[in-house]
Amino acid sequence: MKYLIFFNSFLYKVPFFQISSIKLFSTKSKVPDKPVWDKIDFNSLPKVPEIDLELVEQLERISLVEFNNEEGYISLQNAVRSANLLHAINTEGVEPLDSVLEERELWLREDKVTEGNCLKEILSNATKVEEQYFVAPPGNIPMKQRGKHFLKSVVKEPETSS
Amino acid sequence: MKSITLKEAVLQLKKGLTTAQEICIACQQRLHKTNKLNMFVTETTSGELQKQIQSSNKAYIEGAAKPLEGIPIAFKDNFCTKGVRTTCGSKMLQNYIPPYDATMVTKCKQAGGIVMGKTNMDEFAMGSGSLDSCHGPVINPWNLVVSPHIHSELSQNSPAESDDTASLNEPDWYISGGSSGGSAAAVAAGACLAAFGSDTGGSTRNPASYCGVVGFKPTYGLLSRHGLIPLVNSMDVPGILTKTVEDSALVLNSVAGHDILDSTTFTEAYTPFIIKEDLDLSKVHIGIPKEFHAPSLSEEVLMLWRKTADMFEKAGAKVSQVSMPHAQLCIICYHVLCCCEVASNFSRYDGIEFGLRDGSEESTEELYAGSRHKGFNGVVRGRILAGNFFLLKKNYTKFFLKAQKVRRLISNDFRQVFSTGVNLLLTPTTLTDAPLHSWFSKQDNRTRCEEQDIFTTPANMAGVPAMSLPLGLSRQGLPLSLQLIGPHFSESLLLSAAHWLEKDAKFSHLDLDFLEFSDKSFRRA
Numbered sequence: 001m002k003y004l005i006f007f008n009s010f011l012y013k014v015p016f017f018q019i020s021s022i023k024l025f026s027t028k029s030k031v032p033d034k035p036v037w038d039k040i041d042f043n044s045l046p047k048v049p050e051i052d053l054e055l056v057e058q059l060e061r062i063s064l065v066e067f068n069n070e071e072g073y074i075s076l077q078n079a080v081r082s083a084n085l086l087h088a089i090n091t092e093g094v095e096p097l098d099s100v101l102e103e104r105e106l107w108l109r110e111d112k113v114t115e116g117n118c119l120k121e122i123l124s125n126a127t128k129v130e131e132q133y134f135v136a137p138p139g140n141i142p143m144k145q146r147g148k149h150f151l152k153s154v155v156k157e158p159e160t161s162s
Numbered sequence: 163m164k165s166i167t168l169k170e171a172v173l174q175l176k177k178g179l180t181t182a183q184e185i186c187i188a189c190q191q192r193l194h195k196t197n198k199l200n201m202f203v204t205e206t207t208s209g210e211l212q213k214q215i216q217s218s219n220k221a222y223i224e225g226a227a228k229p230l231e232g233i234p235i236a237f238k239d240n241f242c243t244k245g246v247r248t249t250c251g252s253k254m255l256q257n258y259i260p261p262y263d264a265t266m267v268t269k270c271k272q273a274g275g276i277v278m279g280k281t282n283m284d285e286f287a288m289g290s291g292s293l294d295s296c297h298g299p300v301i302n303p304w305n306l307v308v309s310p311h312i313h314s315e316l317s318q319n320s321p322a323e324s325d326d327t328a329s330l331n332e333p334d335w336y337i338s339g340g341s342s343g344g345s346a347a348a349v350a351a352g353a354c355l356a357a358f359g360s361d362t363g364g365s366t367r368n369p370a371s372y373c374g375v376v377g378f379k380p381t382y383g384l385l386s387r388h389g390l391i392p393l394v395n396s397m398d399v400p401g402i403l404t405k406t407v408e409d410s411a412l413v414l415n416s417v418a419g420h421d422i423l424d425s426t427t428f429t430e431a432y433t434p435f436i437i438k439e440d441l442d443l444s445k446v447h448i449g450i451p452k453e454f455h456a457p458s459l460s461e462e463v464l465m466l467w468r469k470t471a472d473m474f475e476k477a478g479a480k481v482s483q484v485s486m487p488h489a490q491l492c493i494i495c496y497h498v499l500c501c502c503e504v505a506s507n508f509s510r511y512d513g514i515e516f517g518l519r520d521g522s523e524e525s526t527e528e529l530y531a532g533s534r535h536k537g538f539n540g541v542v543r544g545r546i547l548a549g550n551f552f553l554l555k556k557n558y559t560k561f562f563l564k565a566q567k568v569r570r571l572i573s574n575d576f577r578q579v580f581s582t583g584v585n586l587l588l589t590p591t592t593l594t595d596a597p598l599h600s601w602f603s604k605q606d607n608r609t610r611c612e613e614q615d616i617f618t619t620p621a622n623m624a625g626v627p628a629m630s631l632p633l634g635l636s637r638q639g640l641p642l643s644l645q646l647i648g649p650h651f652s653e654s655l656l657l658s659a660a661h662w663l664e665k666d667a668k669f670s671h672l673d674l675d676f677l678e679f680s681d682k683s684f685r686r687a
Contacts (some may be wrong), residue, residue: 007653010207012293029471030475032452032455035457035459036453037457051551051556055551058554059547059551063543064512065535066531066535067543068543075606078609079497079551079608080548082494083498086494086495086561086564086565089491089571091564091568091571096567097569100394100396100573101382101395104278104428107420107429124258124261125516126515126516128574134514134515134586135527137523138526141527143525143531
């Protein structure tokens with residue numbers, strides 16, 4: 001099926017601009033012939049932190065979103081493994097950069113009311129309002145634990161100290 | 163409207179050769195004919211459109227036309243539009259109707275521009291394929307000329323009938339790139355003459371590269387972010403998508419400058435950027451950062467890169483190879499910083515004041531968690547979770563601060579290169595021409611972003627201006643693009659050099675006139 005499609009579309013393709021052959025490779029070109037990426041020495045990197053069930057639950061609590069399946073968990077693991085590559089770069093004595101505007105003073109406006117009387121607009125996007133208030137359910141009740149049985153095959157259980 | 167550019171449209175309008183009505187209706191027709199590409203999320207109602215057209219017509223008659231008078235412009239669906247639904251491609255904001263306009267929208271309207279509608283995007287601008295939207299994927303309009311099965315499928319149904327793109331999942335098609343895929347596709351297809359995207363890690367330049375249009379990310383702080391729904395505040399920049407470099411300059415000059423509603427915009431008096439037609443290339447020094455030759459760069463892009471570098475040299479410019487040693491891990495650094503800012507930024511979505519409210523009402527936390535779970539897709543949830551992981555007390559120094567330090571090194575790389583007399587950098591925008599949907603969706607969003615955005619994120623890290631411009635076609639007949647990057651506020655030189663390249667390349671823009679050739683009311687511009 002796929003081959004058919006490729007063939008089919010190939011027939012219709014008109015190469016307007018054929019970039020052809022090795023001729024264009026002049027030795028004096030400033031574009032390097034070969035990729036110039038450094039090989040990363042994985043042995044020199046610190047160990048990738050492990051993410052156990054306890055951590056999964058902690059992250060869900062502070063994020064207020066859930067890992068819905070194994071895929072979500074594996075994706076986090078990969079993100080962390082990826083981020084760990086940063087340790088291949090020596091940053092000793094380097095200051096963190098928060099903003100590209102660090103050398104400028106941000107413009108501050110006068111501390112004066114410039115807009116207002118927009119109660120209707122502000123409330124217009126809320127699903128539940130009462131008189132002039134947003135409505136929220138009772139607070140200070142921790143989120144219920146969610147069963148994580150579907151992560152069993154990929155997550156390490158926290159060691160029980162009992 | 164064969165390849166009519168914004169500049170040509172303005173000229174014709176001024177001379178009275180055409181009217182705002184004609185131009186807008188032509189774009190609207192094209193929008194309807196290409197409905198199945200799923201480029202638009204919300205279309206401006208005919209009544210509202212007519213109102214804007216009338217006012218532009220009047221302005222031309224009275225000789226009071228402003229720079230973008232009567233020009234149809236589309237906005238990515240993460241720019242707030244007063245009274246018009248703004249979804250960010252997410253269920254979370256499915257019913258969100260902003261009570262205000264983003265500054266980019268206000269300025270476009272003030273300059274006479276006509277808002278055509280809101281364009282499709284990856285949910286919350288997280289992605290590089292425009293496949294992860296709650297409205298379904300954007301189909302690259304080039305499919306209409308290189309994938310005949312898509313074309314025949316489009317013409318089978320009468321246009322504007324349904325926005326059901328599910329049938330387009332089979333057979334295969336080329337993606338538009340992202341996350342501003344809808345905006346890039348809309349310009350390429352001719353459904354508007356300019357569009358706004360946003361560019362946090364390349365979201366304007368990536369789809370511009372795949373859709374064969376000019377994608378410009380100006381210097382951070384030059385365009386106001388007010389009303390642009392934030393992704394990564396320290397990197398977000400409104401992006402401009404047009405057919406040509408001159409068009410890009412026209413739009414830029416109409417919207418740039420200080421905004422009292424965005425404290426990160428520059429306060430300096432702003433002078434319009436001018437394209438020098440007689441650019442003296444012997445005074446221009448082009449740098450080729452060698453680290454941008456990444457392992458999976460396609461041969462065709464490499465050839466184009468070489469050819470263009472040689473072309474600059476032949477025309478008298480000084481071209482030298484330079485090194486940006488930290489570019490290689492830029493994308494990794496970007497991802498950590500992006501997740502961290504997302505984790506913090508996205509705490510605003512709790513379903514109480516606005517956004518989806520869909521969870522148990524037994525406690526606030528249950529309600530928040532329920533709404534956020536249903537409102538966000540897996541990609542957004544994944545970035546929030548990863549961000550909170552990097553921000554944990556025990557990881558803060560190891561990951562977040564580490565990434566910020568690497569960011570400084572990347573920024574210093576630019577500084578260093580530009581301090582040696584290099585005026586502009588020439589690099590690829592993307593590794594290849596537009597990938598196939600079947601190939602792209604083999605990997606998850608995170609993996610794809612990590613390979614798709616490698617050439618575009620460095621400019622965001624340093625806040626420098628960068629432009630992707632189409633310069634040729636691949637063997638498959640799809641656009642190939644390169645990127646020019648300059649130091650802060652080098653917009654005039656960058657635009658001039660890009661314009662010079664564009665004139666030389668004579669890129670054949672996508673021509674979809676055949677979609678309307680039966681339509682007698684349609685006049686060639």
